[in-house]
Amino acid sequence: MRWEARVLVRLKAGVLDPQGAATRSALESLGFSGVEEVRVGKLVELAFQAPNREEAELRLAQMCHKLLANPVIEVFEYALDAGREGSGCGLA
Amino acid sequence: MRWEARVLVRLKAGVLDPQGAATRSALESLGFSGVEEVRVGKLVELAFQAPNREEAELRLAQMCHKLLANPVIEVFEYALDAGREGSGCGLA
Numbered sequence: 001m002r003w004e005a006r007v008l009v010r011l012k013a014g015v016l017d018p019q020g021a022a023t024r025s026a027l028e029s030l031g032f033s034g035v036e037e038v039r040v041g042k043l044v045e046l047a048f049q050a051p052n053r054e055e056a057e058l059r060l061a062q063m064c065h066k067l068l069a070n071p072v073i074e075v076f077e078y079a080l081d082a083g084r085e086g087s088g089c090g091l092a
Numbered sequence: 093m094r095w096e097a098r099v100l101v102r103l104k105a106g107v108l109d110p111q112g113a114a115t116r117s118a119l120e121s122l123g124f125s126g127v128e129e130v131r132v133g134k135l136v137e138l139a140f141q142a143p144n145r146e147e148a149e150l151r152l153a154q155m156c157h158k159l160l161a162n163p164v165i166e167v168f169e170y171a172l173d174a175g176r177e178g179s180g181c182g183l184a
Binding site: 059 | 094100101102112115118119122124126128129131132133134135136138139140142151154155160
């Protein structure tokens with residue numbers, strides 16, 4: 001069975017975010033005043049096979065812990081949906 | 093008034109995603125079989141000032157078009173919420 005997942009990976013609160021700071025500064029340079037904070041994270045969308053939802057959640061959590069997020073400095077959340085077979089990825 | 097936005101930036105369908113391909117390959121190397129596709133995008137979370145929702149949406153769309161996304165190869169979507177003053181960013 002095909003599953004589609006959306007994973008959001010964020011830096012933990014308190015971890016410096018130079019990419020976010022650079023983005024904030026660039027927005028200010030472009031004339032956008034009033035931007036107080038910018039944090040940049042990752043969006044990872046996956047399509048994968050798993051026999052049922054329980055197994056799919058388990059595998060997805062393992063993928064996040066082992067590769068998609070760095071648990072020392074990042075946190076993640078995900079949403080998991082049953083995908084349609086042969087639908088292409090539906091991710092783009 | 094303070095606004096908090098979450099912007100998701102994705103590569104358009106058909107645009108090659110080498111980071112996604114590398115992630116898929118790395119997952120396979122780690123023993124996760126059955127991963128069919130991985131697409132990697134950006135998550136940008138902002139806190140900014142704007143007098144009302146209409147103005148906030150307008151500014152946010154401009155920020156996306158001008159800096160946060162590359163409209164040639166990327167698409168974006170956003171969610172906008174009224175933030176709480178003095179709440180810290182609430183983004184991390």
